[in-house]
Amino acid sequence: MRIHLSSVFVDDQDKALRFYTDVLGFVKKHEVPLGADKWLTVVSPEDPDGTELLLEPDGHPAVRPYKEALVRDGIPAASFAVADVGAEFARLRGLGVRFTQEPREMGPVTTAVLDDTCGNLIQIIHGG
Numbered sequence: 523m524r525i526h527l528s529s530v531f532v533d534d535q536d537k538a539l540r541f542y543t544d545v546l547g548f549v550k551k552h553e554v555p556l557g558a559d560k561w562l563t564v565v566s567p568e569d570p571d572g573t574e575l576l577l578e579p580d581g582h583p584a585v586r587p588y589k590e591a592l593v594r595d596g597i598p599a600a601s602f603a604v605a606d607v608g609a610e611f612a613r614l615r616g617l618g619v620r621f622t623q624e625p626r627e628m629g630p631v632t633t634a635v636l637d638d639t640c641g642n643l644i645q646i647i648h649g650g
Contacts, residue, residue, distance in 0.1 A: 527563070529576035530600050530639035531585045535562050538577040541639050545617055546602070548575065575600070580641060588618035591643045596622060598635055607632040607648045 532538035548564035560630035631649035
């Protein structure tokens with residue numbers, strides 16, 4: 523058994539696609555129209571057949587309060603592995619990404635937390 527798909531709820535799929543591809547560096551895998559929304563997934567360019575991230579519309583009534591509570595409490599909706607948190611922090615900050623937590627060593631790992639512009643906090647992590 524392996525993880526095939528995970529999702530992050532976004533407030534605007536087109537804006538999310540731009541952020542997750544143009545800024546974070548993922549690549550689009552699937553874009554299938556489903557009425558007003560889409561089945562929209564991205565993958566790591568390093569593993570195009572690996573785990574897909576679904577950029578899922580946040581229209582369900584339970585989702586927005588959930589997302590707002592996570593952000594209010596500083597809890598990331600997802601965590602992405604990077605080779606070097608400090609270098610990725612510098613690259614993303616240079617692109618105008620807002621961080622809610624600068625790089626921090628936590629035992630065997632280093633983490634930072636960013637705002638994905640779509641209503642979520644995302645953790646980047648290295649180590650462990």
